Amino acid sequence: MRHQTHKSIHRVAQRWLLANDATSLNRLLISVQEYRDELVLSEGTCTALIAAGESRRVDRSEHVVVKSTRYDGNTVHGDVQGADSVYQTRISFKPRRAFNCSCPDQSRRGARGGPCKHVLALGKLWLREHINPAIDTMADRLIGILEHSEL
């Protein structure tokens, strides 16, 4: 998670702790823990995938169109437009990190060959449009709850 988000939560939590008891703060933090863990896991997976991508494929992924996505709590599935057809692309966060794509490039190289441009495009989109906004929303809500409780 981004450093600034951590700092903001920490700062507000410190202030809140001075005015309230540790038990209720602990309850609040536990309630967001699971959601936070999920975000950290998915952010780490997408970031690692992009870092592992060959620069040529990372560049090409900029022009790839992800038509739709769906998320089942473990895996993000994408319908990704290829040259001739729509490919089924997925990135799994749990129970272990994995990715796959039905395109010829990924089929030829296998998972060990690194992510194809469709997987990279899905990872970038998921990071940009889901994970990062979710982290911001979670931080805003947590800060809001803590600040409100302080009054």
Ligand SMILES: [Zn+2]
């Ligand atoms: Zn592909």
